């Protein structure tokens with residue numbers, strides 16, 4: 001397990017830490033790792049590597065325009081989120097990372113925990129640009145995430161969306 005990075009670490013330390021997390025994920029995954037095992041491993045490694053990650057988890061696209069909880073770490077997460085709602089819904093709908101420094105200023109934010117102050121949600125897309133899941137990270141600190149977090153998480157999204165044959169359980 002990696003050391004835990006403080007929210008007050010400088011940019012270089014933070015960039016290096018994302019590199020180290022990716023190395024750690026790589027070391028844990030083997031040739032038989034499937035997408036579900038990959039999601040669980042990504043979430044676990046990230047959650048324990050940063051002191052400002054208070055909830056870390058995936059929401060999967062389970063049917064048209066609808067997300068359902070996947071592997072996560074932290075307290076209870078909401079089970080179902082339509083694309084029309086919340087930060088997760090916005091990331092899935094717009095196919096774009098949502099970096100939210102203050103959740104109270106985000107219209108429609110869904111408060112799964114009242115302690116959450118800031119949030120980042122990154123879409124995982126297949127090569128055709130279809131969203132298969134979103135990775136949601138919540139923090140109890142205000143403005144906890146910055147562009148380095150965004151770059152690190154988007155790198156993970158690209159790396160593993162391409163590597164694993166994600167099988168969305170979209171029922172058409």
Ligand code: SME
Nearest residue numbers: 077086087088109110112
């Ligand atoms: N805050 C998210 C909902 C998921 S929970 O925070 C775990 C949202 O607004 O989409």
